[in-house]
Amino acid sequence: MPDLQMRRLGRTGLEVVAIGLGAMDTPHSPEATATVHAAIDAGMNFIDTARDYAGSEYLLGQVIRERGRLDFHVATKTFARSADGAQRDVDRSLSVLGVEVIDLYQLHDISTPDAWERSIDEDSGALAGLRIAQLRGLVRHIGVSTHNLEVLRLIIESDAFDTVMVDYSAFAPESAALIEAAHERDLGVIVMRPVGGSGRTSVMRGQIDRGEAGPLTPANLLRYVLSHPGASVAIPGARYPSRVRENIDTLADFMPMPVEEQRGIEAAARAFDAS
Ligand SMILES: NC(=O)c1ccc[n+]([C@@H]2O[C@H](COP(=O)([O-])OP(=O)(O)OC[C@H]3O[C@@H](n4cnc5c(N)ncnc54)[C@H](OP(=O)(O)O)[C@@H]3O)[C@@H](O)[C@H]2O)c1
Numbered sequence: 001m002p003d004l005q006m007r008r009l010g011r012t013g014l015e016v017v018a019i020g021l022g023a024m025d026t027p028h029s030p031e032a033t034a035t036v037h038a039a040i041d042a043g044m045n046f047i048d049t050a051r052d053y054a055g056s057e058y059l060l061g062q063v064i065r066e067r068g069r070l071d072f073h074v075a076t077k078t079f080a081r082s083a084d085g086a087q088r089d090v091d092r093s094l095s096v097l098g099v100e101v102i103d104l105y106q107l108h109d110i111s112t113p114d115a116w117e118r119s120i121d122e123d124s125g126a127l128a129g130l131r132i133a134q135l136r137g138l139v140r141h142i143g144v145s146t147h148n149l150e151v152l153r154l155i156i157e158s159d160a161f162d163t164v165m166v167d168y169s170a171f172a173p174e175s176a177a178l179i180e181a182a183h184e185r186d187l188g189v190i191v192m193r194p195v196g197g198s199g200r201t202s203v204m205r206g207q208i209d210r211g212e213a214g215p216l217t218p219a220n221l222l223r224y225v226l227s228h229p230g231a232s233v234a235i236p237g238a239r240y241p242s243r244v245r246e247n248i249d250t251l252a253d254f255m256p257m258p259v260e261e262q263r264g265i266e267a268a269a270r271a272f273d274a275s
Pocket residue numbers: 021022023024025048049108109145146165191192193194195196197198199201202205218219235236237238239240242243244246247
């Protein structure tokens with residue numbers, strides 16, 4: 001296996017291979033279990049799922065049982081905003097995954113001020129529920145995902161989480177400054193949608209096949225994300241083993257992208273979205 005760059009997932013202290021697997025869409029594939037096994041066999045040691053990703057926790061539970069051990073860090077999420085709801089979701093995740101403790105449990109998609117306020121209520125919010133699960137030894141670390149930069153700022157300032165999951169890519173470069181702020185506070189930063197999401201990548205793959213892609217390739221998009229020193233782990237989604245192997249090859253060859261090249265790929269991403 002090639003030498004793969006490891007990064008520390010902020011204050012969790014977990015050492016993670018800098019490219020993991022986002023398992024949101026993986027179940028929607030005839031090669032679902034093969035994809036997860038291929039990811040782990042290729043060296044990925046961080047896999048993201050959620051209660052809300054249909055079939056995803058079940059898929060990971062199946063793979064863990066097939067391997068006879070848990071040989072990667074598992075991160076899942078709850079859409080519950082209440083303490084009781086979050087605790088119920090932790091119990092369900094443990095049972096579906098077939099594990100005794102979950103490395104990282106995240107509040108899912110806290111992207112409005114209302115969701116934020118409800119979730120962090122000291123007595124009744126989902127964060128309080130995850131803290132109880134942590135005290136019971138069911139959850140090691142607590143994180144949160146957001147699609148909103150204002151909420152991201154509140155998350156960073158709150159100092160209440162170990163990790164944050166954020167949308168960042170050449171298509172969404174505006175998160176860069178807050179990723180730096182999160183990194184300065186020692187939050188682990190998990191980059192979701194690092195290659196721009198499945199709608200874009202299916203068009204991109206057609207362009208690559210026709211030799212028209214220019215700099216917009218999954219490998220370059222991942223290099224762009226990994227070039228941010230605050231990004232702890234990027235989690236490209238994948239439904240096929242060939243994709244996870246390609247993404248690991250990108251990491252094996254990784255060298256930080258020069259700033260000029262970063263500006264070039266952002267311009268190509270803007271042109272892609274405008275076309
Ligand atoms: N917390 C949240 O609210 C939230 C929201 C969105 C996503 N996420 C997380 O972020 C993860 C990734 O997000 P995403 O899947 O929406 O976006 P993404 O990772 O930017 O894009 C996924 C797409 O990229 C394609 N792809 C990946 N590697 C490739 C390669 N080497 N060559 C060609 N195509 C490649 C995949 O193809 P195939 O599927 O065909 O293999 C898939 O269509 C999710 O799985 C989830 O864990 C979290």
